[in-house]
Amino acid sequence: SFVSLRQRILSAVQKNATRGDPRSVIRAIDQFCSQKEWAMNVGNEKGCILDSVVSEVNPATVLELGTYCGYSTVRIASLLPPYAKFITLEFNPDFAAVARQVIAWAGLEDKVKIKPCLVEGASSDWIPKIKEQFGIKTFDLVFLDHWKEHYLSDTKLMEECGLLRKGSVLLADNVICPGAPDYVEYVRSSPRYKSHYFRSHLEYTKAEENLWYLGIIE
Ligand SMILES: O=C(c1ccccc1)c1ccc(O)c(O)c1[N+](=O)[O-]
Numbered sequence: 001s002f003v004s005l006r007q008r009i010l011s012a013v014q015k016n017a018t019r020g021d022p023r024s025v026i027r028a029i030d031q032f033c034s035q036k037e038w039a040m041n042v043g044n045e046k047g048c049i050l051d052s053v054v055s056e057v058n059p060a061t062v063l064e065l066g067t068y069c070g071y072s073t074v075r076i077a078s079l080l081p082p083y084a085k086f087i088t089l090e091f092n093p094d095f096a097a098v099a100r101q102v103i104a105w106a107g108l109e110d111k112v113k114i115k116p117c118l119v120e121g122a123s124s125d126w127i128p129k130i131k132e133q134f135g136i137k138t139f140d141l142v143f144l145d146h147w148k149e150h151y152l153s154d155t156k157l158m159e160e161c162g163l164l165r166k167g168s169v170l171l172a173d174n175v176i177c178p179g180a181p182d183y184v185e186y187v188r189s190s191p192r193y194k195s196h197y198f199r200s201h202l203e204y205t206k207a208e209e210n211l212w213y214l215g216i217i218e
Protein backbone atom coordinates (compact mmCIF):
# COMPACT_ATOMS: atom_id res chain seq x y z
CA SER A 1 0.00 0.00 0.00
CA PHE A 2 1.04 3.63 -0.46
CA VAL A 3 3.51 4.86 2.17
CA SER A 4 3.40 8.63 2.63
CA LEU A 5 6.53 10.79 2.60
CA ARG A 6 6.09 11.55 6.30
CA GLN A 7 6.01 7.81 7.03
CA ARG A 8 9.17 7.30 4.95
CA ILE A 9 10.87 10.05 6.94
CA LEU A 10 9.81 8.39 10.21
CA SER A 11 11.07 5.00 8.97
CA ALA A 12 14.42 6.56 8.03
CA VAL A 13 14.70 7.91 11.60
CA GLN A 14 13.77 4.57 13.18
CA LYS A 15 16.19 2.71 10.90
CA ASN A 16 19.20 5.05 10.99
CA ALA A 17 19.03 7.14 14.16
CA THR A 18 19.97 6.10 17.70
CA ARG A 19 17.14 6.29 20.24
CA GLY A 20 17.71 9.19 22.65
CA ASP A 21 20.24 10.90 20.38
CA PRO A 22 18.73 14.08 18.87
CA ARG A 23 21.73 14.77 16.62
CA SER A 24 21.42 11.33 15.01
CA VAL A 25 17.70 12.00 14.35
CA ILE A 26 18.56 15.30 12.62
CA ARG A 27 21.31 13.60 10.59
CA ALA A 28 19.00 10.76 9.54
CA ILE A 29 16.33 13.16 8.25
CA ASP A 30 18.86 15.37 6.45
CA GLN A 31 20.48 12.34 4.79
CA PHE A 32 17.08 11.00 3.68
CA CYS A 33 15.93 14.40 2.33
CA SER A 34 19.16 15.21 0.52
CA GLN A 35 19.78 11.73 -0.91
CA LYS A 36 16.27 10.28 -1.38
CA GLU A 37 13.40 12.78 -1.36
CA TRP A 38 13.07 16.51 -0.76
CA ALA A 39 10.86 17.46 2.18
CA MET A 40 10.09 20.81 3.80
CA ASN A 41 12.21 20.45 6.95
CA VAL A 42 14.21 23.59 7.67
CA GLY A 43 17.32 21.53 6.81
CA ASN A 44 20.89 21.69 8.08
CA GLU A 45 22.07 24.98 6.56
CA LYS A 46 19.18 27.01 7.96
CA GLY A 47 19.11 24.63 10.95
CA CYS A 48 22.57 25.85 12.00
CA ILE A 49 21.29 29.44 11.88
CA LEU A 50 18.27 28.36 13.96
CA ASP A 51 20.62 26.68 16.46
CA SER A 52 22.72 29.84 16.80
CA VAL A 53 19.65 32.02 17.39
CA VAL A 54 18.25 29.57 19.99
CA SER A 55 21.62 29.44 21.77
CA GLU A 56 21.96 33.24 21.71
CA VAL A 57 18.41 33.89 22.99
CA ASN A 58 18.58 30.96 25.46
CA PRO A 59 14.78 31.16 25.73
CA ALA A 60 12.68 30.10 28.70
CA THR A 61 9.57 30.14 26.49
CA VAL A 62 9.43 29.11 22.82
CA LEU A 63 6.58 28.87 20.32
CA GLU A 64 7.02 27.02 17.02
CA LEU A 65 4.33 27.50 14.40
CA GLY A 66 4.41 24.53 12.04
CA THR A 67 5.82 21.27 13.45
CA TYR A 68 5.63 19.11 10.28
CA CYS A 69 7.75 16.01 11.11
CA GLY A 70 9.41 17.57 14.13
CA TYR A 71 12.86 18.22 12.61
CA SER A 72 13.15 21.81 13.86
CA THR A 73 11.29 20.84 17.04
CA VAL A 74 14.09 18.38 17.83
CA ARG A 75 16.78 20.93 16.92
CA ILE A 76 15.25 23.57 19.20
CA ALA A 77 14.30 21.25 22.10
CA SER A 78 17.79 19.73 22.25
CA LEU A 79 19.24 23.20 22.96
CA LEU A 80 16.75 24.33 25.62
CA PRO A 81 17.40 24.45 29.36
CA PRO A 82 15.32 21.92 31.38
CA TYR A 83 12.97 24.57 32.82
CA ALA A 84 12.05 25.92 29.38
CA LYS A 85 8.44 25.77 28.12
CA PHE A 86 8.25 24.88 24.41
CA ILE A 87 4.97 24.77 22.51
CA THR A 88 4.79 23.66 18.88
CA LEU A 89 1.54 24.01 16.95
CA GLU A 90 0.71 21.69 14.03
CA PHE A 91 -2.47 22.07 11.99
CA ASN A 92 -2.24 18.69 10.23
CA PRO A 93 -3.00 15.67 12.49
CA ASP A 94 -1.01 13.28 10.27
CA PHE A 95 2.09 15.47 10.55
CA ALA A 96 1.53 15.81 14.31
CA ALA A 97 1.35 12.01 14.67
CA VAL A 98 4.71 11.56 12.90
CA ALA A 99 6.27 14.47 14.80
CA ARG A 100 5.37 12.89 18.15
CA GLN A 101 7.18 9.71 17.16
CA VAL A 102 10.24 11.57 15.82
CA ILE A 103 10.43 13.65 19.02
CA ALA A 104 10.01 10.50 21.14
CA TRP A 105 12.78 8.73 19.17
CA ALA A 106 15.06 11.67 19.99
CA GLY A 107 14.15 11.19 23.67
CA LEU A 108 12.75 14.72 24.01
CA GLU A 109 9.07 14.01 24.44
CA ASP A 110 8.90 15.38 27.98
CA LYS A 111 10.56 18.66 26.93
CA VAL A 112 8.04 19.59 24.29
CA LYS A 113 4.39 20.47 24.86
CA ILE A 114 2.82 19.52 21.57
CA LYS A 115 -0.71 20.69 20.93
CA PRO A 116 -1.76 19.35 17.51
CA CYS A 117 -4.28 21.82 16.10
CA LEU A 118 -6.81 19.71 14.23
CA VAL A 119 -8.93 22.42 12.65
CA GLU A 120 -8.36 24.89 9.80
CA GLY A 121 -6.89 28.15 11.01
CA ALA A 122 -5.67 26.29 14.01
CA SER A 123 -2.83 28.63 15.10
CA SER A 124 -5.31 31.49 15.12
CA ASP A 125 -7.56 29.36 17.36
CA TRP A 126 -4.75 28.41 19.74
CA ILE A 127 -2.76 31.66 20.06
CA PRO A 128 -5.49 33.45 22.09
CA LYS A 129 -5.68 30.49 24.48
CA ILE A 130 -1.96 29.99 25.15
CA LYS A 131 -1.71 32.25 28.23
CA GLU A 132 -4.43 30.42 30.14
CA GLN A 133 -3.74 26.92 28.77
CA PHE A 134 0.03 26.90 29.40
CA GLY A 135 0.57 29.64 31.98
CA ILE A 136 2.90 31.48 29.59
CA LYS A 137 3.01 35.30 29.76
CA THR A 138 5.24 36.11 26.77
CA PHE A 139 7.47 34.18 24.37
CA ASP A 140 11.20 34.79 24.31
CA LEU A 141 11.44 33.14 20.90
CA VAL A 142 8.88 32.34 18.16
CA PHE A 143 9.86 30.23 15.12
CA LEU A 144 7.46 30.78 12.20
CA ASP A 145 7.47 27.92 9.72
CA HIS A 146 3.79 27.21 9.00
CA TRP A 147 1.52 28.43 6.21
CA LYS A 148 3.31 31.46 4.75
CA GLU A 149 0.07 33.40 4.33
CA HIS A 150 -0.56 33.10 8.10
CA TYR A 151 2.78 34.64 9.19
CA LEU A 152 1.42 38.19 9.24
CA SER A 153 -2.01 37.51 10.73
CA ASP A 154 -0.52 35.29 13.45
CA THR A 155 2.18 37.86 14.27
CA LYS A 156 -0.48 40.55 14.67
CA LEU A 157 -2.55 38.14 16.77
CA MET A 158 0.43 37.41 19.05
CA GLU A 159 0.91 41.18 19.48
CA GLU A 160 -2.77 41.68 20.29
CA CYS A 161 -2.75 38.80 22.78
CA GLY A 162 0.25 40.35 24.57
CA LEU A 163 2.42 37.31 23.87
CA LEU A 164 5.37 39.43 22.65
CA ARG A 165 7.51 41.76 24.72
CA LYS A 166 10.50 44.07 24.27
CA GLY A 167 13.28 41.67 23.34
CA SER A 168 11.12 38.83 22.02
CA VAL A 169 12.73 37.32 18.94
CA LEU A 170 10.71 36.16 15.93
CA LEU A 171 12.58 33.92 13.49
CA ALA A 172 10.73 33.20 10.25
CA ASP A 173 11.61 30.54 7.68
CA ASN A 174 10.86 30.90 3.94
CA VAL A 175 10.39 34.66 3.71
CA ILE A 176 11.84 34.43 0.18
CA CYS A 177 10.95 30.91 -0.91
CA PRO A 178 7.98 30.28 -1.02
CA GLY A 179 7.83 33.81 0.45
CA ALA A 180 5.86 35.87 2.96
CA PRO A 181 5.93 39.34 1.34
CA ASP A 182 3.14 40.93 3.42
CA TYR A 183 4.85 39.77 6.64
CA VAL A 184 8.24 41.15 5.50
CA GLU A 185 6.63 44.45 4.46
CA TYR A 186 4.87 44.77 7.82
CA VAL A 187 7.87 44.09 10.05
CA ARG A 188 10.29 46.13 7.93
CA SER A 189 8.05 49.20 8.03
CA SER A 190 7.03 48.85 11.70
CA PRO A 191 9.04 50.91 14.22
CA ARG A 192 8.39 48.13 16.72
CA TYR A 193 10.78 45.75 14.98
CA LYS A 194 14.47 45.72 14.40
CA SER A 195 15.00 43.16 11.66
CA HIS A 196 17.91 41.28 10.22
CA TYR A 197 18.01 38.50 7.68
CA PHE A 198 20.41 35.59 7.36
CA ARG A 199 21.27 34.64 3.80
CA SER A 200 20.80 30.94 3.15
CA HIS A 201 19.22 28.52 0.68
CA LEU A 202 15.92 26.64 0.45
CA GLU A 203 16.46 23.37 2.29
CA TYR A 204 18.36 20.71 0.29
CA THR A 205 18.59 23.02 -2.76
CA LYS A 206 20.71 25.87 -4.13
CA ALA A 207 17.72 28.26 -4.33
CA GLU A 208 18.32 31.64 -2.68
CA GLU A 209 16.50 31.93 0.67
CA ASN A 210 16.61 33.94 3.89
CA LEU A 211 15.72 33.30 7.48
CA TRP A 212 14.21 36.52 8.75
CA TYR A 213 15.32 37.42 12.27
CA LEU A 214 13.47 40.10 14.21
CA GLY A 215 14.08 41.53 17.62
CA ILE A 216 11.08 43.33 19.07
CA ILE A 217 11.80 46.82 20.34
CA GLU A 218 9.13 48.91 21.96
O1 LIG B 1 4.97 25.97 1.35
C1 LIG B 1 5.84 25.14 1.13
C2 LIG B 1 5.72 24.20 0.03
C3 LIG B 1 5.09 24.63 -1.13
C4 LIG B 1 4.96 23.75 -2.19
C5 LIG B 1 5.45 22.44 -2.11
C6 LIG B 1 6.08 22.03 -0.94
C7 LIG B 1 6.21 22.90 0.13
C8 LIG B 1 7.06 25.11 2.00
C9 LIG B 1 8.31 25.07 1.38
C10 LIG B 1 9.47 25.14 2.15
C11 LIG B 1 9.38 25.26 3.52
O2 LIG B 1 10.50 25.37 4.32
C12 LIG B 1 8.12 25.32 4.17
O3 LIG B 1 8.10 25.49 5.52
C13 LIG B 1 6.94 25.20 3.40
N1 LIG B 1 5.65 25.13 4.07
O4 LIG B 1 4.69 24.55 3.49
O5 LIG B 1 5.52 25.58 5.21
Ligand SMILES: [Mg+2]
Binding pocket: 040, 041, 042, 145, 173, 174
Ligand atom coordinates in the same frame (compact mmCIF):
# COMPACT_ATOMS: atom_id res chain seq x y z
MG1 LIG C 1 10.02 26.13 6.19
